[in-house]
Amino acid sequence: MNDKATAADNQLSDDAIIEIKGMHKWFGEFHVLQDINLTVQKRERIVICGPSGSGKSTLIRCINRLEEHQRGSIVVDGIELTNDIKNIEKVRTEVGMVFQHFNLFPHLTIVENLALGPIWVRKVPKKEAEETAMYYLEKVQIAEQAQKFPGQLSGGQQQRVAIARSLCMAPKVMLFDEPTSALDPEMIKEVLDVMIDLAREGMTMLVVTHEMGFAKSVAHRVLFMDYGQIVEQNTPDEFFDNPEHDRTKLFLSQILH
Amino acid sequence: MDNTTTIDAKSSVKPPVSSVGVVGWARANLFNSWFNSILTLLTLLLLWKVIPPFVNWAFIDSLWWSTSAECKAAEGACWSIIPAKYRYILFGLYPYDSQWRPFLAIIILIGLLFYSRNRAHWKKSLAYAWLVGLILMGLLLRGGILGLASVESTLWGGLPLTLLLSVFGLTAAYPLGVLLALGRQSEMPAIKSICIIYIEMIRGVPLITLLFMSSIVFPLFLPEGVSINAILRAQVAIIMFTAAYIAEVVRGGLQGMATGQFEAAESLGLNYYQTMRLVILPQALKIVIPPTVSQLISALKDTSLVVIIALYDLLKTTQTTLSDPDWMGFSSEAYIFVALIYFACCYFMSSYSRRLEEELDTGL
Numbered sequence: 091m092n093d094k095a096t097a098a099d100n101q102l103s104d105d106a107i108i109e110i111k112g113m114h115k116w117f118g119e120f121h122v123l124q125d126i127n128l129t130v131q132k133r134e135r136i137v138i139c140g141p142s143g144s145g146k147s148t149l150i151r152c153i154n155r156l157e158e159h160q161r162g163s164i165v166v167d168g169i170e171l172t173n174d175i176k177n178i179e180k181v182r183t184e185v186g187m188v189f190q191h192f193n194l195f196p197h198l199t200i201v202e203n204l205a206l207g208p209i210w211v212r213k214v215p216k217k218e219a220e221e222t223a224m225y226y227l228e229k230v231q232i233a234e235q236a237q238k239f240p241g242q243l244s245g246g247q248q249q250r251v252a253i254a255r256s257l258c259m260a261p262k263v264m265l266f267d268e269p270t271s272a273l274d275p276e277m278i279k280e281v282l283d284v285m286i287d288l289a290r291e292g293m294t295m296l297v298v299t300h301e302m303g304f305a306k307s308v309a310h311r312v313l314f315m316d317y318g319q320i321v322e323q324n325t326p327d328e329f330f331d332n333p334e335h336d337r338t339k340l341f342l343s344q345i346l347h
Numbered sequence: 348m349d350n351t352t353t354i355d356a357k358s359s360v361k362p363p364v365s366s367v368g369v370v371g372w373a374r375a376n377l378f379n380s381w382f383n384s385i386l387t388l389l390t391l392l393l394l395w396k397v398i399p400p401f402v403n404w405a406f407i408d409s410l411w412w413s414t415s416a417e418c419k420a421a422e423g424a425c426w427s428i429i430p431a432k433y434r435y436i437l438f439g440l441y442p443y444d445s446q447w448r449p450f451l452a453i454i455i456l457i458g459l460l461f462y463s464r465n466r467a468h469w470k471k472s473l474a475y476a477w478l479v480g481l482i483l484m485g486l487l488l489r490g491g492i493l494g495l496a497s498v499e500s501t502l503w504g505g506l507p508l509t510l511l512l513s514v515f516g517l518t519a520a521y522p523l524g525v526l527l528a529l530g531r532q533s534e535m536p537a538i539k540s541i542c543i544i545y546i547e548m549i550r551g552v553p554l555i556t557l558l559f560m561s562s563i564v565f566p567l568f569l570p571e572g573v574s575i576n577a578i579l580r581a582q583v584a585i586i587m588f589t590a591a592y593i594a595e596v597v598r599g600g601l602q603g604m605a606t607g608q609f610e611a612a613e614s615l616g617l618n619y620y621q622t623m624r625l626v627i628l629p630q631a632l633k634i635v636i637p638p639t640v641s642q643l644i645s646a647l648k649d650t651s652l653v654v655i656i657a658l659y660d661l662l663k664t665t666q667t668t669l670s671d672p673d674w675m676g677f678s679s680e681a682y683i684f685v686a687l688i689y690f691a692c693c694y695f696m697s698s699y700s701r702r703l704e705e706e707l708d709t710g711l
Contacts, residue, residue, distance in 0.1 A: 182616040193608060239709035
């Protein structure tokens with residue numbers, strides 16, 4: 091980690107919530123993640139960018155074990171991710187995930203989508219879970235849609251519901267896997283606004299995105315990945331103004347025009 | 348006249364008369380080319396040859412309440428065989444004086460089925476109602492208590508037997524099929540291979556073979572003096588057979604599920620059973636309602652194969668009726684009657700499934 095990033099980290103609380111050390115992953119013969127080392131502090135917000143196929147999605151999917159890593163260690167909130175299914179489920183309750191394609195449950199109403207996790211995983215009484223659900227729906231400004239089904243909502247609304255669904259589990263970390271990539275342009279802002287609100291409240295966030303405006307205004311740290319490695323990481327100002335590596339410069343010139 | 352300016356643009360142009368109404372429809376669909384016109388005329392000719400004679404036979408020249416002797420003299424259908432023999436067709440060898448008992452059992456069953464049609468009634472109380480209803484039906488058929496004469500199960504026959512084999516067969520085969528489908532998708536090699544072997548073996552064998560095995564081969568392996576009820580053995584064979592087919596239908600539904608649904612459920616921390624029960628199966632089973640119901644309908648009709656192991660189901664009692672010298676030769680009438688009963692059962696299932704599909708449609 092370079093000095094500037096460390097300086098940024100020091101303004102945050104000192105205890106790490108995610109620690110990844112010497113982590114490797116292969117898909118068959120393909121070495122998709124190579125020697126990843128990453129420490130995320132509580133309340134820290136990290137944006138991960140890079141060309142497609144660089145392993146950025148795979149990296150955050152490893153953090154809640156949707157993908158299994160083959161070497162190195164990942165510790166989330168003091169729990170090491172191993173094959174122990176109990177540990178995996180415990181980590182997943184603490185880590186919220188928002189997907190590119192929302193992945194709402196189409197057979198359940200919006201409020202049922204939100205209450206499902208708390209009722210079955212956290213064993214919250216149904217009524218209380220639904221009250222919590224309504225609270226978060228208010229927060230993402232979609233409470234009036236509570237009794238509808240996901241198929242009746244627009245993409246932007248569905249993604250806001252998906253964020254609220256994760257929040258209902260009161261996660262300590264939120265992972266976002268290209269949350270705006272599947273949206274029509276006019277809906278991107280409503281989702282980013284929700285994410286910015288979340289950032290203001292101090293949520294620990296790892297966001298894979300190409301929304302560089304979001305990275306500039308919200309992130310403490312920007313990571314650039316290519317060919318399965320973290321090529322460069324820095325504060326947003328430094329990252330965008332003075333990229334060090336040629337690959338970073340090339341990438342930025344391609345996406346910023 | 349300048350009223351053209353006042354005419355609403357939408358109504359100002361009407362479609363040509365020839366393209367609407369019956370004439371328009373017939374032109375567009377029946378006479379839209381010389382080949383289709385010939386087909387239409389041929390079909391009309393065929394219908395003219397078939398329908399009037401059938402109506403004559405079935406309704407005009409037919410006898411409804413006559414003796415068999417009168418029937419033999421008549422030209423048309425002899426529906427009289429049904430009022431004369433319906434009790435044997437419906438209840439088989441069941442003692443004549445006690446036939447109100449299977450009749451009552453069927454009424455209870457039909458009542459429960461119709462009550463269960465409405466999903467608003469699916470509560471715990473309904474499960475209890477079914478439990479009580481099934482016990483009641485069993486007691487009515489068997490007797491032996493409360494002053495009811497005991498009736499051996501070898502005498503059970505006709506409609507009660509068909510419904511018994513179908514209703515129990517289908518309700519047991521469906522959950523078993525779902526479990527087999529899940530097993531076949533399992534990551535545990537032992538469970539996976541057991542399920543694959545089971546499904547492929549059962550599907551590779553005709554139902555008749557299974558029924559023969561259950562009635563002839565299976566008893567050979569039982570210790571001396573132990574015997575298992577013939578109906579139960581046929582029932583188990585039907586359940587095993589149907590379950591294998593249901594399993595493959597359900598597997599199709601499971602494979603149609605997007606991986607995102609599994610990932611979303613898992614990332615909330617739901618375990619395997621919760622993921623399956625709350626997220627995956629409700630969607631997968633909904634997708635496969637049409638093929639599942641086809642499978643269940645065909646299973647219902649397959650129960651008629653139990654005749655080959657000497658069970659007196661609805662079809663067998665009908666055949667036996669027709670061997671009565673008085674009523675020989677009136678098989679069309681008797682078979683039409685039985686066909687209508689089968690049709691009513693199957694139609695109940697398919698109309699229910701259509702309704703269920705509509706109710707479960709959430710727009711995605």
